[in-house]
Amino acid sequence: MNIRKLIASLWIDVVSLIVISIVFVVPFIFIFLTAAKPRTEAAMFEFTWPSQFQLLENIKEVVEFGDGRIFLAFANSIFITVASVTLIVLLAALVAFVLQRRRDRVASAVSSIMLAGLIIPPAVVPTIFVLQEIGLYRTLWGMIMVQVAYTMPFAILVFRTFMASIPGEIDEAAIIDGASPMQMFFYVILPLLRPAIITVIVVSSVGIYNDFTGPLYFLPGSQNVTVQVTLFSYISQFTSQWNLLFANVVLITIPPLIMFMFFQRQIVAGMTAGAIKG
Amino acid sequence: MEATLRPKTVLRTYPHWFYIPAGIVFAIFFVVPTVLAFYFSLTRWTLFDATFIGLDNYERFFNDPQLTAGLRNTFIYAVLTSGLKVVIALPLAMLLTSSIRLKGLFRGIIFFPVLVSTVAVGITFGALMQPSIGLINTALGVFGIPRIDWLGDPDLALFSVALVDVWKGVGIAMVIFIAGILSIPLDYFDAARLEGETWIKFRYVILPLSRNATFTVILLSFISGLRTFDLIWTMTRGGPGFASDVLTSVIYKQYQAGFYGLSAAGNVVLFVLVTILVYPLMRFFQRVEIEL
Numbered sequence: 314m315n316i317r318k319l320i321a322s323l324w325i326d327v328v329s330l331i332v333i334s335i336v337f338v339v340p341f342i343f344i345f346l347t348a349a350k351p352r353t354e355a356a357m358f359e360f361t362w363p364s365q366f367q368l369l370e371n372i373k374e375v376v377e378f379g380d381g382r383i384f385l386a387f388a389n390s391i392f393i394t395v396a397s398v399t400l401i402v403l404l405a406a407l408v409a410f411v412l413q414r415r416r417d418r419v420a421s422a423v424s425s426i427m428l429a430g431l432i433i434p435p436a437v438v439p440t441i442f443v444l445q446e447i448g449l450y451r452t453l454w455g456m457i458m459v460q461v462a463y464t465m466p467f468a469i470l471v472f473r474t475f476m477a478s479i480p481g482e483i484d485e486a487a488i489i490d491g492a493s494p495m496q497m498f499f500y501v502i503l504p505l506l507r508p509a510i511i512t513v514i515v516v517s518s519v520g521i522y523n524d525f526t527g528p529l530y531f532l533p534g535s536q537n538v539t540v541q542v543t544l545f546s547y548i549s550q551f552t553s554q555w556n557l558l559f560a561n562v563v564l565i566t567i568p569p570l571i572m573f574m575f576f577q578r579q580i581v582a583g584m585t586a587g588a589i590k591g
Numbered sequence: 592m593e594a595t596l597r598p599k600t601v602l603r604t605y606p607h608w609f610y611i612p613a614g615i616v617f618a619i620f621f622v623v624p625t626v627l628a629f630y631f632s633l634t635r636w637t638l639f640d641a642t643f644i645g646l647d648n649y650e651r652f653f654n655d656p657q658l659t660a661g662l663r664n665t666f667i668y669a670v671l672t673s674g675l676k677v678v679i680a681l682p683l684a685m686l687l688t689s690s691i692r693l694k695g696l697f698r699g700i701i702f703f704p705v706l707v708s709t710v711a712v713g714i715t716f717g718a719l720m721q722p723s724i725g726l727i728n729t730a731l732g733v734f735g736i737p738r739i740d741w742l743g744d745p746d747l748a749l750f751s752v753a754l755v756d757v758w759k760g761v762g763i764a765m766v767i768f769i770a771g772i773l774s775i776p777l778d779y780f781d782a783a784r785l786e787g788e789t790w791i792k793f794r795y796v797i798l799p800l801s802r803n804a805t806f807t808v809i810l811l812s813f814i815s816g817l818r819t820f821d822l823i824w825t826m827t828r829g830g831p832g833f834a835s836d837v838l839t840s841v842i843y844k845q846y847q848a849g850f851y852g853l854s855a856a857g858n859v860v861l862f863v864l865v866t867i868l869v870y871p872l873m874r875f876f877q878r879v880e881i882e883l
Contacts, residue, residue, distance in 0.1 A: 326692050336758070337700050340715055343726060347718070358724045404613035411609045423610060426617070432869050434818045435621060436628035436858040437842065438851050442638055443624050462620035465613055484604060494606050523708040525821045526839075530846070544710050545825065555718065562711045569706040577699060580706070584763050585770045 344566075348372075348559035355556035371560035378547075378557070382535070383564070386543040389532075393453055393539065394521045397460040398514055401468050404461065405513070409472030410502050414484070430466030435459075437530045444531060456531050460521050468513045471583060475509035476502075508579075515576045516583035519569050540565045625862070632856035641852070648856035657833040661841040662860065664749050668837055669816030671750070675757045676764040676812045677805055683761070684768030685797060698769070702762035709759070713825025716755045717742065745834035748827050752835055756822055760815070764808045771804025772797055799881075806876040813872070817865050838864070 339360070347355045349368035376383050408427075412420050440459060441450060449455030479502070487497045503510075521527075525541040532539065538546075544561055551558045573580065632648055634641035652658045683701065687694050704712065719726045720741035728738045741751040779796045820839035823829065829836035829844065836844075838861045845854035 322690075325686075329686060329691060329697065330693065333697055333700060337704065339726075340719060341703075343719065344711075344715055358718050358721055358726060360726055360729075400616075404616065407609040408613045411605045411607065414605045419607060419610075430617065430621060432814055432865060433625065434839070434858070434861050434865055436624045436855065436862070438846050438854045438858070439624035439627040439631055440620065442627065442631070443619065445638065447619075458616060459620050462617050465617060469613075488604055494604055494609070497604065498609075519706050523706075525708070525710050525825075529843075541708055541710050544708070544714070548714060548825070558714060562714060566707055566711060569708070570703075573699075573703055573706050577702070581702065581766045584705070585767050 344559050344562055347555055348563045350556050352554055352556055355559070356553055358555070367556075368560065368563075371556050372564060375547075375557050375560045375564065382538060383540070383543060383561070386538045386540045389453060389537055390522055390539040390541075393456050393460065394518050396453075396457045397464065397521050398518050400457070400461045401464050401517055402510055402513055405465050405468035406472050406503060406506055406510070407498065408465075409469045409476055410498055412469065413473045413476035414481070427466045427469050430463075431470070435463060437526075441530060451532060451534060451537060453532075453537060456527060456537075459527060459531055460524070463527075464517045464520065468517060471513050471516075472506060472509050475506060479505050511576070512579045512583035515572055515579050519572055519580070522568060628855045628858045628862070631852055632859045634852045636852040636855065637849070638851055644852070648853045649860075651853065652856050652860065657836060658841055658857070660833050661829075661836040661838050661857075662864070664835060665817055665819075665837040665839075665861070665864065668749060668753055668756075668819060669813050671753045672756045672760070672816045672819075673809050673812035675753070676761055677808055679757065680761050680764035680768050680808065681797075681801070681805070683765050684772055684801075685793065687765070688769055688772045698765070701765055704759045705762040707759070709821035710825050712755065712759050713822050716758075717826055720751060742827055743831055745831050748831060748835040752823050752826050755826065756816070756819065759822070760812060764812065767808050767811075768801060768804050771801040771807075775800045802879075802881055806880070810869070810873060810876065814865065814869055817861070817868070 343360060345368075346360065346363060347358070348371055349366050350363040351365055351367060354364060408423065412423055444450035444452075444455045444459075449458065483501060483505070484497065487501045492501065523541060524539075525545060528537070528539040528542045529545075532542070544558075544565055547558055547561055551561075631641060633643060633645060635644050635647075636642075687698055691697075720728075722728060722738055722740040722743060725741075727741070732738070740747065742748050775796065779800060780792065782796075818839065819837060820843070823835055823837055823840055824843065827835045829840040838857055842854050842857040842861070845851075845857060
């Protein structure tokens, strides 16, 4: 390849690099820089290197704020996320297993309900009423059950699509070996669903961890704060302390960042699941 | 499989009761509240007791300029965000399936905001869009563009939030388009390559053959646009005034004010809006879907 051709093929790369960097990378660098600045400097919103780099000090201050409220928030968020995702995987896989294997009228009814669950916006205030009636309002378990109900349709969709690639002969062999439905599900199907399970775990845990609306309605009060609600409440509590607010942003972005670095492929697979008929 | 095993065995292997645990959770925490919303929307409701007042809540809803503005804004927001996502993500997906270098890196960078919390994105862009010292206006100022009050101008606030929504969500649209483009059989491209130009490739191969992906992107972003709350609540709280109120923020405000019946009515309106817009759209897309 001669030089002119190389330049011609390079310019589009360079232009893309510049545009994508400005639009998608600069905001993140801005977050990082502001989180590392002293208070007055951060409030100037400039895109400059901090005169004094104090990211760790700022994070420490955020962590100590309100008697370590952020620890409670992280503990709650992680508990809600882990418990919800465990239930989602188990319950959704059970449904998807039968749903994909039986092509009867019940299955098509279940499919339509699943679809409705993906589309219809939840009725929040009546949900508060229901939670109150059964004594789960303002409790972590109430929040968990709500997350399970809201996220299950998506998980069923992913599992059902994947189930189609597990040949029926495998079931047959298990039946001939005398496996009960439960044995077949736990020892044969569930292990085979592994790639889909990873996808569901990653996508729904990021969604539930990032959820703000749910805790806002169903977990009011300082006992059950989650990380997103804490961050939101700091908008008004950290007025003019932008360095601390952005230090908190950095802090709560770490878990999704880790997920992204290890599971980018599964996340993309999950988000496009059912989207493209292949 | 049905050929070798008796139907009875099949029934025993795939028992209906496997639906039940999921069904109970879904019924209690999703279906029951949805149905109750219809009833409570017809009442004056304090969570403890409800007085039946017929259609008063709806009458109030449609006569209150704030609430009808919310309805209109919801629709504008959903149309705008889903349209922009298609218009931006399709060329991006084309670029990132071409022979460009650093493809993987670019895809990752554009996708990452999808995973960042909406509240964090809202805070960040709140700072970037700050009218007097925000980075966006400072950058535009270099080109001589006068300061824009992104979130403070009532005519602009909704659009500014919609732009941030597009920034955060365009990654999903992009990966869907990439999957769509990669599923186009290579023969089509070979035929188009004879004619050379990128434009021809786009106009006669990619655009028509990634139609399914386009529909998916429109549908997904339209649904999430109609249901949007977090971003608007973080960035403007529906303001200034109620210039950027959408149905979900109206529902939350009525709930905060203790008008639970009115809030439930808002939910029913949103439910109806989503149903009458999304289902026909889905039906239409299914009818004109293409097989590759």
